[in-house]
Amino acid sequence: MTTTPIRGEAHAALITAPGSGQGKSMVTAALARLHRNAGRRVRVFKHGPDYLDPMVQEVASGAPVYQLHPWMTGTAECRWRLAEAAREADLILVEGSMGLFDGDPSSADLAILAGLPALPVIDAWGMAQTFGAVAQGLANFHPRLAIHEVIANRVGSPGHGRLLADSMPEGLALLGAIPRSDAMAIPDRHLGLVQANELEGLDAQLDAAAEVLAEAGLDRLPARVELETEAPEPPPRLLEGRRIAVARDAAFAFIYRANLDLLEAMGAELAFFSPLEDAGLPVCDALWLPGGYPELHAARIAANAPMHAAIRVHHEAGKPILAECGGLMVCMERLVDEHGAEHAPFGLLPGTARMTGKLSALGLQSLDTALGELRGHTYHHSQLETARVPVVRARRLAGSAAEAIYREGSLTASYFHGYFPSAPALTAAIFTGSGLDAALCNSSGD
Structure with missing residues (x-):
């Protein structure tokens, strides 16, 4: 049976962090809403097994969110879903899980597999020049992973943001410094984020978070990525009539x-x-x-x-x-x-x-x-x-x-x-x- 090639091109990035709790979920959602409000077609994916983050990302992007995981969903499906999205979307964001290199396969493994640049979100609370060292460590850890920019989160003041930007080593840039803001906070409970349909005023909060990112200079699109793969064969009709x-x-x-x-x-x-x-x-x-x-x-x-x-x-x-x-x-x-x-x-x-x-x-x-x-x-x-x-x-x-x-x-x-x-x-x-x-x-x- 011959297969159908799927080709697409879109601006794309994997939003990641040095570890959990850095704010990548809300940054991903705010970026999705920012570009959606600008009239762009946005698709968001989630690395790994997660039910709760995708609920928020669907509200933010206005489009379905699927899981991508080279082991659980398989490498072929990862490539297919991304290439299919690139045929219709202007922007593709993949929210990572845990820290960039945590787990096997990690978020970094997915980025390398798909050819996506990684865009780390680093919590800058209580950090000055060490911020640049953390960014450099992430960028240099794997030779096949592309990291050109990072995002600073929970920045205390414009002066703090300038200090972080000055700490960037050669070859790395600070894309934006996000100030501390209630709009960037989202409640959680024992299994993760509170379900999106339980969050009163979530749409308004996402719009406010998008404005926070725009004011921080984060309205620029990431690099364009070409994605190509083959369409999967349809599954057998084993549940016909059920x-x-x-x-x-x-x-x-x-x-x-x-x-x-x-x-x-x-x-x-x-x-x-x-x-x-x-x-x-x-x-x-x-x-x-x-x-x-x-x-x-x-x-x-x-x-x-x-x-x-x-x-x-x-x-x-x-x-x-x-x-x-x-x-x-x-x-x-x-x-x-x-x-x-x-x-x-x-x-x-x-x-x-x-x-x-x-x-x-x-x-x-x-x-x-x-x-x-x-x-x-x-x-x-x-x-x-x-x-x-x-x-x-x-x-x-x-x-x-x-x-x-x-x-x-x-x-x-x-x-x-x-x-x-x-x-x-x-x-x-x-x-x-x-x-x-x-x-x-x-x-x-x-």
């Missing part, structure tokens, strides 16, 4: 756009519903309970008796259910929130999901089966107490202990978040039930 109910509201919102795209590309019809608001399920053949913040809404979930009954009827009928992380938590008999209050959610699995008040698991993981290797990650602040024995465990690439995969009748439940496009056949089996138990029993994990 209707999948997808929970999506304030409690269940951790959903990769690419996962929804794949389900539809394989022929599924998606029906969204709210376990918080609705009294029942849409007519469906399968059910997906994704991750999110069910612990913040546990009382409302527990009080929605009609929804409990509808989900139990679905389960007793042998219809497939996928419960990921937060979805797993509400499938337990008990959910204990961060205040120690006990709630009774859907009760499909014996045991308790208990908030711990600290990070319990973090890292990239995968599930390797005869139907493909489903790649993804784990990240949660709760622990499971159950006598149920998992059918298999995911394989740990880095970070925490490998997550258990539970099967209870037609229910597949785990803390593991899967990236569906990495294993279309296995994803189809999860939502049809066909061949799933055999695939899981013969899978390899830790």
Whole structure:
């Protein structure tokens, strides 16, 4: 089969930092809004597994945000999504994760793979000439990574900004010095940023942040980059005629756009519903309970008796259910929130999901089966107490202990978040039930 080449050219940069907490998320969002307000077409991507930052970036840019990660999404998909965006966008921004060289693959690895220049955001609070040394260290650490400019964040005064600019070594320039401003601050909670739809006045704040950047001289476009690759082959229509109910509201919102795209590309019809608001399920053949913040809404979930009954009827009928992380938590008999209050959610699995008040698991993981290797990650602040024995465990690439995969009748439940496009056949089996138990029993994990 011949493939179709995709070529595009756009101004592009990877927005990164020396480490977490430097302000790159809000700088990326403010840059996206600044150029969008100037009439430019802007696309933003996010390096690595992250659900919350993309929500803000979608509001800022007005366009869908997809994840890029050479291991989780694959190098071919990284190139394809960027080249496809370059055909229509004037500006492409990729928000990095953690520090520039942190992780394997790191944000730097993605920039090198795609041929994007990196634009570090460095928190200048409490720093003077050392700022230049930090910038030089980032620029010289990898010979194949292009860094020509940096951004100073949280600058105390115009004089402070001039001091930072004067500290730049030869070959590096200060693109702009962002002053301390309430417009550049965004609240977070235990899993990351507060969800965009919970932030009152977010649009107005993004406009204000864009003005802060414009006044700091950050309205100049980065270099143009040529991006070229081949279009991927369409996935097999393994879900033709299937209707999948997808929970999506304030409690269940951790959903990769690419996962929804794949389900539809394989022929599924998606029906969204709210376990918080609705009294029942849409007519469906399968059910997906994704991750999110069910612990913040546990009382409302527990009080929605009609929804409990509808989900139990679905389960007793042998219809497939996928419960990921937060979805797993509400499938337990008990959910204990961060205040120690006990709630009774859907009760499909014996045991308790208990908030711990600290990070319990973090890292990239995968599930390797005869139907493909489903790649993804784990990240949660709760622990499971159950006598149920998992059918298999995911394989740990880095970070925490490998997550258990539970099967209870037609229910597949785990803390593991899967990236569906990495294993279309296995994803189809999860939502049809066909061949799933055999695939899981013969899978390899830790």
